Amino acid sequence: MVNKAPTRRSRAAAKCSAILDAALEYFSQFGMHGTSLEKVAELAGVSKTNLLYYFPSKEALYIAVLKNILDVWLAPLRALREDQEPLAAIRHYIQLKLEVSRDHPQASRLFCLEMLQGAPLLKAELEGSLKALIDEKSRVIENWIAQKRLAAVEPQHLVFMLWATTQHYADFAAQVEAVTGKTLNDEQFFNQTVTNVQHMVIEGIRVR
Amino acid sequence: MVNKAPTRRSRAAAKCSAILDAALEYFSQFGMHGTSLEKVAELAGVSKTNLLYYFPSKEALYIAVLKNILDVWLAPLRALREDQEPLAAIRHYIQLKLEVSRDHPQASRLFCLEMLQGAPLLKAELEGSLKALIDEKSRVIENWIAQKRLAAVEPQHLVFMLWATTQHYADFAAQVEAVTGKTLNDEQFFNQTVTNVQHMVIEGIRVR
DNA sequence: GTCTATACAAAGATAGAC
DNA sequence: GTCTATCTTTGTATAGAC
Numbered sequence: 001m002v003n004k005a006p007t008r009r010s011r012a013a014a015k016c017s018a019i020l021d022a023a024l025e026y027f028s029q030f031g032m033h034g035t036s037l038e039k040v041a042e043l044a045g046v047s048k049t050n051l052l053y054y055f056p057s058k059e060a061l062y063i064a065v066l067k068n069i070l071d072v073w074l075a076p077l078r079a080l081r082e083d084q085e086p087l088a089a090i091r092h093y094i095q096l097k098l099e100v101s102r103d104h105p106q107a108s109r110l111f112c113l114e115m116l117q118g119a120p121l122l123k124a125e126l127e128g129s130l131k132a133l134i135d136e137k138s139r140v141i142e143n144w145i146a147q148k149r150l151a152a153v154e155p156q157h158l159v160f161m162l163w164a165t166t167q168h169y170a171d172f173a174a175q176v177e178a179v180t181g182k183t184l185n186d187e188q189f190f191n192q193t194v195t196n197v198q199h200m201v202i203e204g205i206r207v208r
Numbered sequence: 209m210v211n212k213a214p215t216r217r218s219r220a221a222a223k224c225s226a227i228l229d230a231a232l233e234y235f236s237q238f239g240m241h242g243t244s245l246e247k248v249a250e251l252a253g254v255s256k257t258n259l260l261y262y263f264p265s266k267e268a269l270y271i272a273v274l275k276n277i278l279d280v281w282l283a284p285l286r287a288l289r290e291d292q293e294p295l296a297a298i299r300h301y302i303q304l305k306l307e308v309s310r311d312h313p314q315a316s317r318l319f320c321l322e323m324l325q326g327a328p329l330l331k332a333e334l335e336g337s338l339k340a341l342i343d344e345k346s347r348v349i350e351n352w353i354a355q356k357r358l359a360a361v362e363p364q365h366l367v368f369m370l371w372a373t374t375q376h377y378a379d380f381a382a383q384v385e386a387v388t389g390k391t392l393n394d395e396q397f398f399n400q401t402v403t404n405v406q407h408m409v410i411e412g413i414r415v416r
Numbered sequence: 417g418t419c420t421a422t423a424c425a426a427a428g429a430t431a432g433a434c
Numbered sequence: 435g436t437c438t439a440t441c442t443t444t445g446t447a448t449a450g451a452c
Contacts, residue, residue, distance in 0.1 A: 030325065037445075047418070057446080115382050118237065127386050131387055157404035160377070161373050161408055163376065164380075165373065168371065178339055179342050199361060204412035258436060258437080264429095266427095266428065
């Protein structure tokens with residue numbers, strides 16, 4: 001049954017969600033230390049004390065935000081599967097990841113911030129599920145190479161290149177904008193970016 | 209005349225330098241807000257008050273650090289010149305930039321941190337001298353392309369790719385280490401990285 | 417669940433002696 | 435130039451009323 005009247009539970013969930021969004025906005029730009037709960041509460045439309053009712057501490061809030069974005073960030077890599085045509089699969093990955101850079105730049109930036117610090121809070125994930133994911137995808141790439149469907153490169157470095165080139169448009173957006181005068185929200189520039197990154201990467205790994 | 213006895217001036221310079229080094233260490237990992245002057249002073253071997261004698265405020269220190277590293281960061285790009293053979297020049301750029309990522313990872317990371325925040329303090333540089341440098345090097349690349357010595361790609365995207373792929377090994381070092389178990393300080397891994405990045409980039413822009 | 421008031425700690429910066 | 439002592443601000447977190 002569809003219920004339009006907000007329940008207690010749904011109202012609480014909406015508030016949590018608003019707080020998490022606001023927190024991501026600030027954390028991704030100023031880091032955890034550069035962000036005050038006052039500002040987050042203000043942006044989320046709640047009082048500071050009320051925020052602390054939903055999240056017991058600043059660090060708890062920070063961790064909640066991190067956990068939230070990890071899926072968004074990893075989705076493109078998860079979509080890479082061995083039964084696809086290698087070059088098409090990589091082309092598709094680049095497209096998806098650049099869409100993340102365009103639609104969730106804060107998530108990309110916060111992930112980057114966390115890495116810069118040595119990933120203190122993601123360390124467990126890094127060495128566990130994330131490493132497993134990368135190992136799995138590296139094996140996919142290795143198999144493609146063994147089948148001569150991809151040029152012989154180190155799979156891990158290829159994965160790093162895919163990340164780096166797509167991530168860059170979110171993390172260094174300030175620089176990209178200063179140099180080109182454009183952002184990924186400009187549809188033409190977005191398409192041009194996808195095409196160029198795809199071309200440069202693909203030609204570097206095509207079998208000859 | 210060579211003088212081994214430290215002068216007043218040289219002692220002051222040595223202190224400034226120690227403070228700047230210590231500040232870079234912390235700022236690059238925790239950002240300006242995540243760093244306390246107490247810690248910086250301790251690492252530099254001076255008192256907090258003494259630090260504030262040399263740098264009037266935290267922000268002044270932060271700006272001094274930024275200015276200091278800009279040259280290190282830009283040196284590889286400055287070295288890119290039109291009279292070189294295009295592919296050799298780009299190969300050389302990748303080598304130099306990866307050396308920066310290995311030897312000055314803090315500088316790379318602080319630069320990245322500043323970009324993530326929208327480069328509030330580098331904005332002027334970004335839109336001035338840095339943009340000029342990129343425009344200049346983009347023209348070099350454009351000329352190479354016009355002369356059919358390089359495949360037809362957008363020069364700006366090529367520059368971004370060069371940055372992103374080399375910068376990644378400093379900024380995401382935590383991830384690189386978690387996945388590969390190696391750092392750029394491992395000579396074999398460093399050489400493997402240089403070779404792979406060079407190969408993937410070069411094959412993507414070679415004229416056919 | 418939400419508010420007001422407030423405790424408490426951290427950290428930047430200054431004053432003034434030496 | 436360097437130190438001790440101190441002021442002041444900011445910001446996290448809690449207590450307790452409603």
